[in-house]
Amino acid sequence: MNKKTFLVEIGTEELPPKSLRFLAESFAKNLTFELHAKCLAHREVHWFATPRRLALLVYDLSVVQPDRIIKNRGPATNISFDSHGRPTSAALRWASSCGITIDQADRMINSKGEWLIYNARITGEQTEKLLPEIVSLCLKKLPVSKQMRWGTSNFQFVRPVHTVILMLGDILIPANIFGIDSSRTISGHRFMGEKNIIINHADNYLQILSAKGKVEANYLVRKKIIQENAKAVAAKINGVVHLDKRLLEEVTALVEWPIVLIAQFEEKFLELPTDVIVHTMMDHQKYFPVYSYTGKLLPYFVFVSNIASENPQLIISGNEKVVRARLVDAAFFFKNDCQHPLEKNLPLLENVIFQKNLGSLRDKTMRLQLLSEWIAKQINSNVGHAKRAALLSKCDLLSQMVFEFSDIQGVMGMHYARLYGEPEEIARAIMEQYYPRFSGDSLPSHSVSCTLAIADKMDTLAGIFGINQYPTGDKDPFALRRSALGVLRIMIEKEIPLDLYTLSVTAVELYGQKIVDTDKTVSEMIKFVLGRLYVWYKERDYSRDTIQAVLACRPTKPLDIHARINAVRNFRNMEQATNLSLAHKRITHILLHTTDDLNQKVHDDFLKEKEEKKLAKNIDIINLHLKTLLSQGKYEDGLLSLTPLSEDINNFFNKVLINTTDTAVRINRLTLLSQLNTLFLKIADLSLLR
Structure with missing residues (x-):
């Protein structure tokens, strides 16, 4: 039989859940590339990932590398032989490097002349001899930002490695990866099934791991189980579970044997803002909230356990106690924060550093007021509302709720503003100043929100560029790339005709003496922002030359650039x-x-x-x-x-x-x-x- 299934599994300590799927997909992509480079034919490459393993199955992999012909072209014949027909030193050196004599060389003629050539036949190696090096190379190429060392070794990986298995059919391939010898023994579920499992054949990997180890290695199958069962348990109480895409991916990466359960909390907590409850459940506890068919939050939540218990009610009760404690804390913080209006926190912002060379958050607030006023006038927004929203924009950062749950900054500002009678435009602007928060996120909903969101991002860009703290590589501590793209998306998708040059100049000038070289800062800002625009269009399949044709004219109005690029694309x-x-x-x-x-x-x-x-x-x-x-x-x-x-x-x-x-x-x-x-x-x- 000249084709077999190849299995590789790297058993580790708990892998980072938010990047688990990406790691596994990258592993599969790397292996596919390397197998192709080695001319090893195969069918599909399937990836598998659990919290403690990365694995691949390659079906119908050739057990031997095919023989290959490698063409070694030598020097041109007119410099390979002298006037007497004797080989020159250049020709002799080439022949020696090929392991032949000049007489064994062939001739090749093309449009550029005649050349010496030697067609070397390379005998294919056994696949099992090539695989250890291929797998090691694929692992080294994984996109891991932070590596770990363990024990006394110098090996590095995303997490410490405990087991390695490389099998071609029923043959165990000898290998040593991360200091671990390849073995037929892999780990089962940490609490259920057999702790150590013997794999007798690569084709039996999934079946044995599931039956004996109580591990569902197929990430996509686990995800589907969670989706279907979560919908089913919510339907039993006439609810609809909200399966947030990011949270669903994270939970799938946290479990090896998903058991979906539903629990509840006391109805009195529904008096809290819905955002607070949902954030507490989703971000802190990894629970999925449940809503009525009309969209009202219900006092239930769906969660996923990694253990099949004989008494699931104990697990449910334990999770209910945890979420109750969280909601009690949230209710306490919310009650305290509501004792005074947002504006009372304004003087306290003087004690919070925005950036050590750029002053406090109070300084930033004052700049935001002026910049928001300028933007509002340019786009015919409500100037008074824009200035007021800017004044209150950072006040919720000093609230107890945001101090405890930092991810809901802006959200709590909106609720506190509403509570003290601020107009809805101002309240929503306080929350939406951070929009869009990630790729594909929602944009601010109205002009005052757009005004504050643009002002906040441009102020940060101006300040950080003004002190020469440019993003480098994957380091972008102030999220300047996200800010630049956010400004562009708001201007283009909301059809706001602001000029990037005058906006940048205004933002930079508001820093006064803190920015020394204003011209350079403005120039670098525009270059950076338009660079993000180029990336944005490339991701939407606009051709490189279409984008370059417009940007070469150096327009500085994003809405105008968008119209030009679409015109050129159609034309x-x-x-x-x-x-x-x-x-x-x-x-x-x-x-x-x-x-x-x-x-x-x-x-x-x-x-x-x-x-x-x-x-x-x-x-x-x-x-x-x-x-x-x-x-x-x-x-x-x-x-x-x-x-x-x-x-x-x-x-x-x-x-x-x-x-x-x-x-x-x-x-x-x-x-x-x-x-x-x-x-x-x-x-x-x-x-x-x-």
Whole structure:
């Protein structure tokens, strides 16, 4: 039999749940790549992951590597032999490196000449001999930000490793990975089943692990079990369980044998803000809240146990006691916080450092007021509400509730603002200042929220860039990448026509003497933010050259950039786009290589040929029409308006000599091309389109 199932399992201490799936998928991706690199044929590669193991099954893996022909090309024959036909030292060195004599070399002829060549036949190795090195390499390439050492060894991995198994069919492959010898023995469930399990064949891995070890190794199966059973237990009390995607992934990664149960808490706690209860259950206890069919929170929660108990009521009671203690604390903090309005916390912000070189949160609040006022005026938002929301924006950070449950900052500010009669726009803005919090998150719901969210993010960007603390690699302690993308998403998706340059200048100037080089800071900010915009479009399958064509013109209004990019994206699929792009490429090339100082404008007296006269006339006509279209943001219509120039440009190039010896005429013709180039660049640099 020349094909077998390959099993690799790395048994560890508890792996980080939030990255478990990503680690397993990366492991599978790495192994697939390495097997392909070694020319080892196989069918699908399936990944498996539990809190204490990463495993892969490769089906129908070839047990032997195929023989390969490797072409070793030597020097050209004209330098391989001297005038007497004797091999040169270059040819001899090459032959020696191939392990042959010159007489054993073949000849190869291509368009560039004749070459010496040797086709070496490499005999394929046994797959089991290659697999230990392949697996070790795949593990080293896993995206692990923090490695651990254990015992007295120098090995590093995301968690200490206890067991390793590499099997090809029923054959145990000798290997030593992380100082652990490959063995048929793996670990079962920590509390149920057999502690040590013997795997006799790779094909039996899942069955044996489940039957004897009480471990469901298939991550996706565990996830489905949780989903279906959670819905079922909630339906029994006429409820709907909220299976948050992120929490579902995390819980799936926390258990090896999921048992789904439902519990309840006292109805009196429903008097707390729903956000507080849900946060307490989801973020702290990893519970799923249950709602009525009308969307009202019910005094129940669904949780997942990792143990199949003979008396599940004991587990339910234990979890109910835990959540009750949490809710009692939350109720106490909430009651205390409600004793005074948010604004009373404002002076205390002076004692909280925003950044040691940039002052306190009170300083930041004062800047946010001024920046929010400026933004609100630009976008016709409610200036008074924007300033008030900015004033109260950080006050909830000093509340007992946020001190205990830091993830609900902003949320509690909204509830406290409502409690003391602040307008709803202000209350929601306090919460939504942090939106979007992650990729794909919701945006602020109204203009006051948008104003404060933009102000908060731009103030942080300005301050951190102003003290040269740029993000490097994966280090971004102030989440500047997220802030930049958040600003862009709000402006584009909410259609807010702010100019990034004037906004950046305003944000930087509010820091006063704290930022020394304001021009550099503004320049670096814009470069950074537009860099995130480039990434954002790439993730949405916009072509690289479409994005570059627009950004090359250095526009600074994100909403305007978005309109241009979409216009170029649609236009480039039209037949006229190719001709216009080719024409712009030629114009750009000519202007790039000229050394003449051009005129400020085209002089009619130096237009000699009818083709250049016609081109100059049509440029003037289209320029007026284009100005109207661009003022209305009709960029696609603007591009279409340029297409009639293609024929005039071609006639100009075919009939008119640009580099004439008449200096005045030559400079005038180059000026005409420069004017045409400027016309194109009002929308995009079409010369960059491929």
